[in-house]
Amino acid sequence: MAKKRRKKQESDHIDESWLLPYSDLLTLLVALFIVLFAMSSVDAQKFQQVSQAFNDVFKGGSGVMEYPNTKPPETADDSESQSKNEQISGLGAKDQKELSEMQQKMSDYIEENNLQGKVQTTLNGEGLLLRIRDNVLFNSGVAEVGEGNRQAALEISRLLEMDIPRNIIISGHSDNIPIKNDRFESNWELSAMRAVNFMKVILENKKLDPRLFSAKGYGEYQPIASNETAEGRAKNRRVEILILPQGGQENNTPPAKN
Template sequence: MPRKKKKKRHEDHVDESWLIPYADILTLLLALFIVLFSMSSIDASKFKQLSKAFDDVFSGGTGVFQYQSPVEQDPTTGKEKSGALMKEHEEKGGLGEKDQKELSELQQKVNQYITDNHLNRQLGTSLSGEGLLVTIRDNVLFESGSADVRPGDKRIATEIAKLMVMDPPRSIMISGYTDNVPISTSKYSSNWDLSVMRAVNFMKVLLENQSLDPEWFSAKGFGEFKPIASNDTAEGRAKNRRVEILISPRTELNQ
């Protein structure tokens, strides 16, 4: 009986074309996780740069590993700045040396006025990259639940207005804040309404000084939503009820 011939086993060639899109997906996922991790590790000022890197990856541009590091570099050494140096740089913000000196001098004048009038518990100042901030407790200017500056306290606003006269002028933001105790009156339906009107009315008193240009000023109300202390105590609520004057760094228009 003739022997049957064994059939030769032919192995089919494995189609490996799927590896290409699979590798692309892995690359994009890796890029996504790197970007998300980087976003959680740096401040918002780097978000734009990270977004560009992410767009480049998805648009087929430069790979994520080839993109410039989002960590700021020291221009003098070319090395990455440490966290402390970056923080120091960011805190200075737009304050140049001359700007810093001018605002520091203004702060000293305001502090001298506070000391001379024994208002240390009612007024305070702080200087940061955003500018010079003057904080005024609400009980210095207003009756409870009122947005009208008390006639007897207009003198304080008038004296502060004199200190606001600067050459060159700067942008000045007046902001009103309250505690979280609800308010509902015939005049003000919420803390937000009250805070806005306190800021506006205080700004109007400042602008009675003819040397101040209304163009430099703006007003905002934040209600109870920007506390600087806990609203769980009477002392904390008193700190939260305030008016703030933010004198901004000079811009290119008034340098």
């Protein structure tokens, strides 16, 4: 009787041996999806962290998920370079290289001709930007380049002499102090006319092709500093020259001269 009861208890017991491989399979699937997600983000650092974590669990720190870290420890220069790359991430590698070389040449010219206080150069996602404070060129509330400032404008024009033709956009900007007189209804008109008049002086340099140039006025709507202080307003009153990368050229770009 006891033997029959024992057999019945054994037959009623559910075989759970399948749970072990099933749980292992689920764990591996979860690991696979996490790895695929990490790889899809194209982030080597995240992939390294994820693979290391799973290797520690499954292989004691080594295994097929190992991602060799050949990158040296990040230094302060690396961080600065990374920030710069993020800033100009809108440019392709070729454009970035060409414009960086152009920027270096311009920086050398600016230093040699003592233009540091007049012109700044920077790379951004659109191209190479030359920023010029308007008090270098214009009197307050005036759109015409002063006679005493024409030489500075012509010196700046030499920065735009390039072997490869590129489209160039000249933009005018103002502070937020309203202006309304017989000539200008608003800062829109003032900033636009400053850009146009500056462009006219620039194009007195016969080495430049007028077909490559255009002008815009942004009024007070693209400030680079606070308009709450006189110093900030002075920074916002400016003219900018944007040199477009080759990839951003318009269809009417003339062929390069031999």
